[in-house]
Amino acid sequence: MKRESILLIWDRIGDYHYARVKACEELLGQDIYTADLAGADALYKWNSIANPKHAVLSVKPAEQSDLINRFRAFRKIVKERSITTVAMPYGRSEYHVFLLYARLTGIRTIIFSESWYSRGPVKDFFKSILLKTLGQRFFVSGQRAFDHFTNNYKIQPSRIVSGYSVVDNKHFTVSIKDAASQTEKKNIVCVARYSTEKNLEMLIRSYVSSELSKKYTLLLVGDGPLRSELSNLIQSLAATDVVKLTGWVTYNELPQIYASSACFILPSTFEPWGLVVNEALAAGLPIILSDVCGCCPELLEVNKNGYSFSPENAAVCTDVLNTFARLNEEEIRQFGAHSKKLIGHFSPETWARCILSIIRPA
DSSP states (O other), X not given: OOOOEEEEEESSOOHHHHHHHHHHHHHHOSEEEEEESOSBOSSOOOOOOOOTTEEXXXXXXXXXXXXXXXXXXXXXXXXXXXXOEEXXXXXXXXXXXXXXXXXXXXXXXXXXXXXXXXXXXXXXXXXXXXXXXHOSEEEESSHHHHHHXXXXXXXXXXXXXEOOOOOOGGGGSOOHHXXXXXXXXXXXXXXXXXXXXXXXXXXXXXXXXXXXXXXXXXXXXXXXXXXXXXXXXXXXXTOTTTEEEEEOOOTTTHHHHHHTEEEEEEOOSOBSSOHHHXXXXXXXXXXXXXXXXXXXXXXXXXXXXXXXXXXXXXXXXXXXXXXXXXXXXXXXXXXXXXXXXXXXTSSHHHHHHHHHHHXXXX
């Protein structure tokens, strides 16, 4: 049997992805190679991996096209490392070229996707042709993405594997000693980019008018283009004591922020999955999610580990916040324990087993 040699590519391989790579290396015992499409990007502040099996395909930012140089670097890795499987997203022209080259040269292709939003029958039809041409197998986030690929893109269910969207759960599990130092849960936390689709203005208004604001501080962890507007809104509502903008927080600082919080909330109007929800569950938090978050079917069980609401309805959001405010400490603890149970099905180890099921089918 030919030895498998796998190349995993993302825009930037940072904290989320590295845990998946390590799990693959431990489970598969194969040659696992990785590559950054770019040396920088507009969203994350990750450092590149220092590893002889890792490459950066271009120093240009991910948002800036560098097709020829990236393809040359990709092809060099494929040839020198005798790559048998490539796995990557498909949202940029470079990925299209990489995947097409792999298909034409007999290399197995796996496409990563969290998408579950239809763009209408015409656009879905043409995207279906693209996907079927480029991908042999599809590794998607969860049930909503699976249904989208089968119903709208007409891709055979046997070609799709669910379970793509995972984080390093252990990183977000605070030790018993550290947890003991957090004697009081003082915050409600939202980790999100300060941008329109995260719906933070609605959350701030709903939170300030809720009973929850009398018990906890709302921490908005992140940064982005709406920082000034959100700061002005908080001041106009005279809410500077109950709503805080933390700015950018490092990956290593996040576990303590979760440990200081009683609940996690994500009010997005557009959210293909929501990996921050995985983080919150790994930290043992109850969750309150907008019902458009792609992870809802897998990670939220209403009245067991949290609640959901329509992101278009501020009054309903306020009602849900009030419902959580009425929970006692034991009920909050039980919600958090159920979160920990649910996230056990989504880990770097389960991610690696999904890759294994594709390259070594039973």
